[in-house]
Amino acid sequence: MKVITVVSAKGGVGKTTLAANLASVLAASGRRIIALDLDPQNALRLHFGVPLDSIDGLSRATLAGDAWQSVMFDGVDGVTVLPYGAVLEDDRRRFEAYIDHEPLWLAQSLATLQLEESDIVIVDTPPGSSAYTRTALCAANFALNVVLADAASYAAIPQMERLIETYAAPRADFGGAGYVVNQVDLSRQLAKDVLKVLRHMLGGKVFPGVIHQDEGVSESLACDTTLIHYDPLSQAAADFRTCGDWLLAAIDAIPVSPGKVA
Ligand SMILES: Nc1ncnc2c1ncn2[C@@H]1O[C@H](COP(=O)(O)OP(=O)(O)OP(=O)(O)O)[C@@H](O)[C@H]1O
Numbered sequence: 001m002k003v004i005t006v007v008s009a010k011g012g013v014g015k016t017t018l019a020a021n022l023a024s025v026l027a028a029s030g031r032r033i034i035a036l037d038l039d040p041q042n043a044l045r046l047h048f049g050v051p052l053d054s055i056d057g058l059s060r061a062t063l064a065g066d067a068w069q070s071v072m073f074d075g076v077d078g079v080t081v082l083p084y085g086a087v088l089e090d091d092r093r094r095f096e097a098y099i100d101h102e103p104l105w106l107a108q109s110l111a112t113l114q115l116e117e118s119d120i121v122i123v124d125t126p127p128g129s130s131a132y133t134r135t136a137l138c139a140a141n142f143a144l145n146v147v148l149a150d151a152a153s154y155a156a157i158p159q160m161e162r163l164i165e166t167y168a169a170p171r172a173d174f175g176g177a178g179y180v181v182n183q184v185d186l187s188r189q190l191a192k193d194v195l196k197v198l199r200h201m202l203g204g205k206v207f208p209g210v211i212h213q214d215e216g217v218s219e220s221l222a223c224d225t226t227l228i229h230y231d232p233l234s235q236a237a238a239d240f241r242t243c244g245d246w247l248l249a250a251i252d253a254i255p256v257s258p259g260k261v262a
């Protein structure tokens with residue numbers, strides 16, 4: 001099993017969109033993919049056709065002491081979905097206090113699923129620093145940092161780098177961080193300039209392509225599905241496929257730790 005944790009210092013940059021669509025393209029490569037939502041917005045499931053009124057998910061299952069297998073959904077494109085679930089405010093705070101106290105909660109819970117070596121877990125997180133991002137980084141083999149080609153994203157990069165450095169980098173089975181620039185409009189000079197600066201700053205860690213701004217992305221969500229499913233011939237669908245190939249090469253290059261299935 002390899003765990004990809006999708007993170008960003010800033011909100012609304014496209015983490016959930018990338019987590020869902022990359023899960024979809026990686027599933028098309030024949031690997032078993034588990035899309036796991038660690039964000040109380042509980043939005044990842046919406047890309048996979050999980051019913052809007054479903055309240056089940058890993059937050060409720062954890063608080064109730066139920067096995068995660070009971071809240072795994074078969075989503076579109078063959079992706080297995082583990083939603084966050086819907087919880088009352090008091091329960092959410094209880095759950096957050098629990099995982100804040102047990103940063104290894106995600107790694108330990110994933111171990112109970114006994115996944116195969118080739119399986120991939122993609123974890124969606126809320127923006128910035130939180131108990132969710134910490135536990136997700138403590139379980140990560142790879143951190144995928146989503147940024148926009150704008151000054152605010154650029155300025156926030158060191159903040160996320162510090163979190164990765166603290167919670168993921170010390171582990172031998174952590175393969176490093178990669179960056180994807182999303183919602184790019186190459187007709188804008190500022191986007192082109194910031195892209196150049198990001199590539200210079202981050203070098204080989206940046207996905208060599210970009211994910212273009214594409215209306216089909218939000219349309220596909222409105223139709224409860226992934227872009228790959230909704231409009232496979234669109235520009236962004238092609239971008240997601242290329243990005244999926246890059247991601248797969250990066251995580252398959254991470255060595256499996258001796259004595260453990262990583
Ligand atoms: N490449 C894209 N082209 C056009 N729209 C996009 C693209 N990527 C994301 N969006 C839109 O941007 C909005 C924010 O995306 P998303 O919810 O995935 O961000 P997020 O980082 O997960 O947000 P949050 O920090 O709240 O979790 C959504 O409306 C989504 O449809």
Ligand SMILES: [Mg+2]
Nearest residue numbers: 015016039125
């Ligand atoms: Mg999100």
